[in-house]
Amino acid sequence: MLITFEGPDGSGKTTQVEFLRFWLAGRDPVLLREPGGTVLGERIRALLLHAEDLQLSPEAELELFIAARAQLVAEVIRPALESGRIVVMDRYHDSTRAYQGGARGLEVGWPEWLPVPDLTFLLAVPAEVGLARRAEAGGGDRIEGEALEFHRAVAAAYDRMATAEPERWVRLDATRPPAEVQEDIRARVGALLEDSTSS
DSSP states (O other): OEEEEEOSTTSOHHHHHHHHHHHTGGGOOEEEESSOSSHHHHHHHHHHHHOTTOOOOHHHHHHHHHHHHHHHIIIIIHHHHHTTOOEEEESOHHHHIIIIIIITOOOOOOOTTSOOOSEEEEEEOOHHHHHHHHHHHOOOOTTTTSOHHHHHHHHHHHHHHHHHOTTTEEEEETTSOHHHHHHHHHHHHHHHHHHHHHO
């Protein structure tokens, strides 16, 4: 089972993934973040997010994300799914569709070799709210430092994807307290687990 978390910067994905990890602890889930999760992926992550001296073209940025993901699928995700594990992702290919597709204007399809999630949570927040949260937390990376209009385009792209695939996406209002959001997440994951057990 593949469960992914998506949303604009500052939407609380990492917090919700950690909450879910604790809840699923007895099932030994595999938790991953993108980009990253492999030696290659972590090196690409450093380039994509923290190499301030690099001027990446949108196309180069896209291909680096895809390369990191391809390695993660081959090395971790596919073996885990084939062995019956639950894989929980903090970002996945829909992030590329939103950021490099929706905000950078590139054409981003879904490669045949890429597993499709069973369930995707969209933690929806207005771009302004997410950026304010990130600023309050401190730090930030190259992509988080993009202009407000970029982040608004990301949020709009997520909304379009969730609307187009309601059978996979669960849109949650992430301006609510994290514990309330997690209750909704656990309810949907629990139902999915029951369905998989009975089928």
